Amino acid sequence: MTIEVIVARYGLAALFAGAALEGEAAVIAGGVLAHKGLLSLPLAMLVAALGSFTADQGWFYAGRHFRDHRWIAAARGKPAFAKAVAAFERRPTGFIFAFRFLYGLRTVSPIAIGSTQVSARLYAIVNGISAACWGVIFSGIGYVFGHSFERVLGRLAAGRHLWWVVGGLLVAGIAFGGWRWYKARHA
Template sequence: MSIESIIQHYGLIALFAGAGIEGETVVVAGGLLAHKGLFPLPGAMVAAAAGSFVADQIFFSLGRYFRDKPWVRRAREKPVFERALGLLERYPIGFIFAFRFIYGFRTISPIAIGTTKVSTKLFVMINLVAAIVWGIVFTGIGYLFGHSFEKLIERFLPDKHAILIVGGVIVAIALLLGLWHWWRGRRTQAA
């Protein structure tokens, strides 16, 4: 089975999961792959929006139902949690709509919102609209700038194997940084 057929077969499922876990980078890459014709643009947009919506609903529910658990209490100690609550108090509907577009707020905000008195119905409605807009915007960026991105890659990395190697190195570095950050956080909490 070729790489293209694997991406065609699992691409939208991977995009769905990546939109919920990683966010913009995966969704822009999904738009780029749609530009290359590996799957349809509307499918990529739906997968991105759905993945984002589902992940945020899960995080909101975790905040709502586990607000007194130690891991949520540790999250409350983070400065970004307090900033999220402050923005929520000042601009409740605007913040619920916009948190996914603000760097550093994407994962912690739905948990923070879940610990407040914001109704589940209100969060679901605003989260759905925001996820649809977000999925369309970021997938569209990848799709619209796909040709320019391909040209840039061809100019600086004409060898496709070099692109795979660079991509692999970037993923490995990101994983190592993530593990280091997780380990450091666990060590700090234990102290």
């Protein structure tokens, strides 16, 4: 199976999952694939935004509907949760927009916001706008700097090895995201 067939079959699904589970590294990789002509840039941006939006909506509703569950109650005791709620209380709409850009607060923030009294409609609207901006920015970074990324990766990024490089970056990004989640949960 050629790289084009693999990307055509799994590229956007992998980008959606990567944006939902890990974030920036997956979306930048999607921009690099668009730079190579293996994905449509507007479609990569849209799928990245949808992946991020969907995951954050899910976490918001988890915080909303399971706020008394022991897992959410345990999360409330973590410093990152308290930090997210405090930032949200100062500027609710601004924090909903900005949390996905803030290191260390991205995973816990939708849960924390869901446990507040903010309307689900306001959260969905601001989350959608923020996810769209995030998808465009990070896909654009991958696209604009795609040539530089290729040069840095050298021969591995050329031809049939590109999928392995992108896959490796996605796996590394997901592993890093899992490590951050673990550290935040056990802090």
